[in-house]
Amino acid sequence: MSPSLLLTLTWVLPLVSAGILMAFPAGSNQAVKRFALAANAANLVLITWLSVAFLQDHPHAPPGSTESVLAFAADYAWFPAWHIHYHVGVDAISMSMMFLAGVVVFCGTLASWGIGERSKEFFVLLQILAAGVFGSFISFDLFAFFVFNELTLIPTYLLIGMFGSGRKEFAAMKLNLMLMGGSALILLGILGLYFESGIRSFDIVELSRIHFDKGFQMWAFPALFLGFGILGNLFPFHIWSPDGHASAPTAISMFLAGVHMKLGSYGCLRIAMYLLPEGCRPWMDVFMVLAAGGVVWGAFVAVKQKDLKYMNAYSSVSHCGLVFLGLAFLNLVGLRGAVMQMLAHGFITAAVFCLIGMIYGRTHTRLIPEMSGLMARMPFLAVSFIIAGFAALGLPGLAGFAAELNIFLGGFTAGSPLATVCSALAVLSIVVTAIYVLRAANGILHGPPNAAAAGVSDATLIEKIPLVILLACIIALGIFPGPIVALLDEALLPILNNLNR
């Protein structure tokens, strides 16, 4: 099979497996889980194979080019009358996002091994959600991108509403309303691009050649950026995410925070910034301030959270703020820092949500003050929690630092006083990150064991696998960022060249 067909298979496989899962008889929990795991493992193998193939050989954009060059590209007319194409392909940015998504889906499946009732519905919805995300990351046609993106919303709503905890109906409703609002803005922007372009095209690469009217760009850019920004957790439109992520079941929290939100920042970069450079430049200072606000705000609010999931959700607000901050600096180092941070945050937050789920499964509480002394009872989980926590606070040698260093450097080289102040604020906020991470780690793991620690056992083999994979990714990204960064640069340069056109 040709690689482009394999690329399409990455979203067909989850979708087909969802269809097959529906046909499973009710009550066959074990079979459902095994099948879902097999499907997601196959997909991870497929994506890893594609990533390796991409590493070995991929087309390079000529220097100074403003057009993204895609590997494994395929282009079929889907609805020719309206110039809607099924145009897929990957560059280094989407390839790395695909890898992240593949890893997190696989790990999430293993982390959901404890799901008992209605596991069929759970995995059917998870597979549809995954299909939507995989499809979005490879789409280079705005219409297809939008369709795939919308495909993720309904399973998200149902998964949180059915399988969540706490105020799950409210959280699901809030999340969906906010994301729908974002989608409305995105749709507005996409239709604007389609009609204003004069070529009636949804193709991202074709649209990047068009110099849109400045007046159009001035409203279309903020609409698109904000629409994607809501999905990507941009302050102060982040309010859906803490409730949504805290209420969602473990695998869904991992997937939503780790991968789904990245669709937002990915869209900001790939669509809003790439296609509307003249609108982007004047607006970016506004978004820079919002991003820096999110970094600081999320960190301070996280300090006061008692619920581990809420703490991690606000930590995500802070870390996603760093992604937007990197984007807002509009230079190569900042952009690559943003993409690195998307990867780093994806792995880290997935690991933390995974751990929180496992800890909750043992202690039946997520409240930091109710736990103490878990270290002695579950050393493997505790050490994993500490590594993930240190990655979140940006310890060198782990993924977070490699990303943050680029973002901060991008800010200091951007040259504008605002960028300098924003990045200095972001650097200082990492101290607050240290406070909430250590507060949580010390609070639940250290100290004398209390009632919540009674009868707690360490991770089983099935629980260890996702943690080992996620932590290995965090460590690899932290120790060897050089090659990854060089790859990302290749994909970022056309976007940057277009921004500076």
Next chain:
Amino acid sequence: MGDSTVIGPLGENMGLIGYGILAFPLLSFLINGLWLGRKSPRASAWTAAALMGLTLALAVLLANAYRGIVLANPGAFPARAALLWEHTWMSFGLGTDSVLAAKAGFLLDPISVMMVFVISCISFLVHVYSIGYMHDDKSAGRFFPLLSFFTFAMLGMVVSGNLIQTFFFWELVGVASYLLIGFWYAKPSAVAASKKAFILTRLADAFFLIGMLVVGISAGGFGFDRLNSPEAAAALNHTVGAGFLTFNLLTVGTLGIYMGAWGKSAMFPFHVWLPDAMEGPTPVSSLIHSATMVVAGVFLTARLFPLFSAAAHTLRVVECTGAFTAVFAAAIACTQTDLKRILAFSTLSQLGLMMFALGTGAGAYPASMFHIFTHAFFKCLLFLSAGVVIHAIHSNDVRDAGGMRKALPRTYWATLIAVLAISGIWPFSGFFSKEEILHAAFASGHYGAFLAGLCTSGLTAFYMSRYFFLVFHGTRGFHGAYAGSAAAGAAGHGGKDPDAHAHPVREGLLMTLPILILAVPSALIGYFSKGFFMRAVLPSGSGTAEAGGEALAHGGAAWLPAVATVLALTGVAVSWYWYGMKKNGPAFPNGKAPAWYRILSNKFYIDELYLFLAKRVGARLVAAPAAWVERRIVNGAFDWVTGAIKRMAFVQSLAQSGQVQLYIAVALLGLYLLSRFAGLAF
């Protein structure tokens, strides 16, 4: 990664030695941490010590080879600094033409070689000592990998040739110390101490990161060869900003970097984490205080000395923080009752000496490095011997000790040597390095710092001999008699050492051997290495070498050693008068300690001030309001909007009542309005 290997004038094998020095501690961490530590703590302990022994052997080879190079190139200063190898870790720009890059390298120069030797030597001895110390501890399997990791991080820091590498390992040193200070994690005080150490140094490191980026970007590179060049200082030395908000980039950048050193070396007011760090096992304290962690700050300042010396304001800050901390910590040490806290404050005070020496200028640079060197040995000895005493009496409190001279004779003699060394008594090692610092401070004309140094010498002799008399003289528990009176409010309530088990007082061979070995350099190394430091250890970078030589040439007042010795002897004498044979300290009227004594024993209430700032200001004034606004206002906006939509829907639903009369009435009203205002004709 592998590219651009820079081979110095040393040949291929030296590069391998460099890899080995870093690889063995890392290997020890990985083997013991992932596997051996859980299988067999005993085997893990011996493996770790053996690997550290190999590291030490390589460090000795390296130092010896380097000594040969220095001797062979007497005048040629740049030849003395060479990169054994260097790999690009991450480049901040496109491809190879980028000047901004983070590199991982192994830099050979006088201070890195000196530090590699000190770290591997001290670490090896501490590893050996720990085999005995952690013998009965169930968590020994977790201890040795962390100890090796700590060593690895510090070694990576000192051999770095690039500021980003320094920062990288700097943070790893921080996290290793966090894990080791909180090693007995079931003890709330240990957990709190580790958190305090990490967060305070992290706060300082945030400024370090900002300073590093400012300096690196403006100077056009993060390599020390670039940063320490006169061009870098010139490129940085310009003012940015407008109106009243103007900064000199050189001052801002170097101050930011110095903030990192400030926090790591626990200079006032960042010092509060260091005494609490005593909660860790004693071998860890010994390592933190002598060769790793705290000297990192002094080392960083020395590493960037040529850049710092171009920034007069920064150098002034270095001098003032150092001089103040030296006296401040020495004064506090005089009243503490916790064995390890006395030593901790003495470390603070000695670090202050090293720091202000750097602040006084290039002339004191060799003296400062010399003092790092001698201090490492006698401070390590003091901590290790304190560990023996703690093991013996199951308490950290000097008042529970007393009369240990008979029970622990070998420890007694070794400690005596170290106390004489730190007090600056001739011919012990501390005398030479301290004298050099005072000489250089006097010669540079910084008389304030010089007086602070003299004052510190006197106080050091006083509190160290007080410590010595209280612990080793008198009779066991004798001093407990006054426990209730003078130090009633003292924070140094000696908690029981949790690893202390009921076994008789003994001096195990594994624990005493490192102490006895350390007694040799504590006594002699000052005399024998003085010449090397004064001749070879000069600030890197062109130009300053000559300046250093000049400063040394005209320094040296003949009366200085005499004055310093008299001061030190006075300190010992006062201490003997108050705490010597069967005495309990100064007699206060009414048996109640006066205010100055209480202020000192409460460490000027700085910890309380921090607590106030963190709990009242940080948590109540910032984080809590932020959480409230997030809940009520930001999320409230969503609730308000959805609520408003619901209410609007309710109002609309009133119209859908099913009453045909109402529908007809509304329709007629609509028709009327249309005809009236829209001009619709019927």
